[in-house]
Amino acid sequence: MGRVTARRPVVRVREGAVSTRPDTLVTEEPLEIRLGGTPLAVTMRTPGDDFALATGFLVSEGVVAEAEDIAGISYCGDARDEDGARTYNTVDVRLAPHVPAPDIAGLERNVYTTSSCGLCGKASLDAVRTTARWELDRERPHGVGTGLLARLPDRLRAAQRVFDRTGGLHAAALFSATGELLDVREDVGRHNAVDKVVGRAARDGALPLRDALLMVSGRASFELAQKAVMAGIPVLAAVSAPSSLAVDLAEEAGLTLVGFLRGSSMNIYAGSHRLALPAASALSAASAVDTGSAADTGSATETG
Known part of the structure; x- marks a missing residue:
C-alpha cells in the first residue's frame, strides 16, 4: 500500500495472554x-x-x-x-x-x-x-428504491480495501441511480474522502453528477451536504446522523438527505420526492413511530 499504511509495534492483550507484534495503521x-x-x-x-x-x-x-x-x-x-x-x-x-x-x-x-x-x-x-454552479434537478434521479439504498452501506464497506487492514478510515462512494458503483475513496477524514471522489469526477469532466448517489461512512455534516450540492449530486446518504444545518441546506437546495441508513431502516430528512417509498399504508404506520428515539439509539454507535 506504500504510504497509505504504516507498521508500528503493539502490545496485544487477548484473554489474559500478552504478546508483541507489528500492527498495520493508516497513514496520516x-x-x-x-x-x-x-x-x-x-x-x-x-x-x-x-x-x-x-x-x-x-x-x-x-x-x-x-x-x-x-x-x-x-x-x-x-x-x-x-x-x-x-x-x-x-x-x-x-x-x-x-x-x-x-x-x-x-x-x-x-x-x-x-x-x-x-x-x-x-x-x-x-x-x-x-x-453553487448548478441547481439540483428535482426530477433527477426519480424513483430510487429504498431497497437499493439499503444495499449501499454493505457495498461501500466491501469496497474499503485499506479499512480491512487498518480499521481506521472513512469512505465515500459514488453510485449511479441504478446502484452501479462508480468510484470509492478512503481517507482518515470524511471530508477528504468526499473531496477525492468529487475531484476525480471533476478531473474526468463528469460534473455535475446529476444522477449520482453519494454514500458516506459516517455522519452527514453541513460540509458534506455542501460538497454534494456544489458537485451537483442530488442524493446524499449516510450511515449515521445528519446535523441540523445539513438538513437546512438539503431542504433549501433540493438535496435528498438520508441518515441512519442501516439494513432496511433509514431516516429521510429531505427530498423524499426522489425516492420510491413503501406503500402509503406502511408509510402511515411508520409515521406514528417516534423517529427521534431511533436517532438517539443510532447515535450511540457513531464511531467517527
Whole structure:
C-alpha cells in the first residue's frame, strides 16, 4: 500500500495472554494546498489521490467547476522534511486564465471557520447559494428504491480495501441511480474522502453528477451536504446522523438527505420526492413511530 499504511509495534492483550507484534495503521500526514503559489489550506489526510483531493476541495469552495478551470497541479519541490527528502505533502494548483482570481483571504477565513467551529447558519446557506454552479434537478434521479439504498452501506464497506487492514478510515462512494458503483475513496477524514471522489469526477469532466448517489461512512455534516450540492449530486446518504444545518441546506437546495441508513431502516430528512417509498399504508404506520428515539439509539454507535 506504500504510504497509505504504516507498521508500528503493539502490545496485544487477548484473554489474559500478552504478546508483541507489528500492527498495520493508516497513514496520516498533512497536505498543504496552494493556489498559484499562495498557501490556502492544510488538511490531515491519507496520502494518495492528492490532486483529486485538491480539485474536490476547490470545487466545494466554488473556485472551480470543471477540468478546464485548472491549468495544472503539481507537487511543490520546495516541500522537504528535516532530512532534506522531498515529502510530497504540498500541492500547488494553477488556475486557467479564464477563471476569475478568487479572494484568497476570504477563502482562508472560510476554511478556518468551517474546520474549527462551523459557520453561522444563515451565512453558511447564503454562501452555498451564491457560489453553487448548478441547481439540483428535482426530477433527477426519480424513483430510487429504498431497497437499493439499503444495499449501499454493505457495498461501500466491501469496497474499503485499506479499512480491512487498518480499521481506521472513512469512505465515500459514488453510485449511479441504478446502484452501479462508480468510484470509492478512503481517507482518515470524511471530508477528504468526499473531496477525492468529487475531484476525480471533476478531473474526468463528469460534473455535475446529476444522477449520482453519494454514500458516506459516517455522519452527514453541513460540509458534506455542501460538497454534494456544489458537485451537483442530488442524493446524499449516510450511515449515521445528519446535523441540523445539513438538513437546512438539503431542504433549501433540493438535496435528498438520508441518515441512519442501516439494513432496511433509514431516516429521510429531505427530498423524499426522489425516492420510491413503501406503500402509503406502511408509510402511515411508520409515521406514528417516534423517529427521534431511533436517532438517539443510532447515535450511540457513531464511531467517527
